[in-house]
Amino acid sequence: TKIDESLFDELEELLILGDVGAATAAEICGELRSRIKQRGVTDPAEIREMLREIVAEMLRGGEELTLSTRPSVVLVIGVNGTGKTTTAGKLAARLSGQGKKVILGAADTFRAAAIEQLEVWAQRAGVPMIRHAEGSDPAAVVFDTIDAAKSRGMDVVICDTAGRLHNKKNLMDELSKISRVIDRELPGCDKEVLLVLDATTGQNAVSQA
């Protein structure tokens, strides 16, 4: 192989077949083209590393959570089984390890044993957790977790939520209700909504977002 138009065409097609998305594939190839020209690259073997570099740069940014207000809130959402509870637990452990006072809210009141699952994470992280009975209103759990956070001087509230598909209206309404509770109880607080996605999902992740 040599570096020519057909190589770029083939690469673009491969990227699209790999579920990268047409616009992004074109952007990647455009960037690759200009870097090859700029650096005077002639060896096609160097392309793989250049691709890696370009994709890594595109994915960079947005890693930092803004959690300055006291308390601030992290809401963990996403479709079923993507790792929300695990993420909530790990984040609790990490922030607590950084010296922050963290409280977990078990706002997945829907799935069987979801509350107990988060409880295990809370114990591991050594942080308190607010729970209600299974089947109760998740917005009420969030309300009580915020209430407890205020009275105990907590830094960060992390709420786990039930898995939901983005096309289920009543479940999306439930999320809006949770969001309204946060805005009402903690106006102007730093609020991070973490959408947990399975890294193998591909383009469907865009609909989920």
Ligand SMILES: Nc1nc2c(ncn2[C@@H]2O[C@H](COP(=O)(O)OP(=O)(O)OP(=O)(O)O)[C@@H](O)[C@H]2O)c(=O)[nH]1
């Ligand atoms: N390989 C891998 N597995 C993970 C990761 N995060 C979570 N899991 C596993 O994925 C499964 C589901 O994780 P949960 O944290 O329960 O996911 P969830 O989104 O809370 O699930 P629901 O509450 O049922 O919607 C568990 O078996 C986890 O151990 C990850 O980053 N990598």
Ligand SMILES: [Mg+2]
């Ligand atoms: Mg869960």
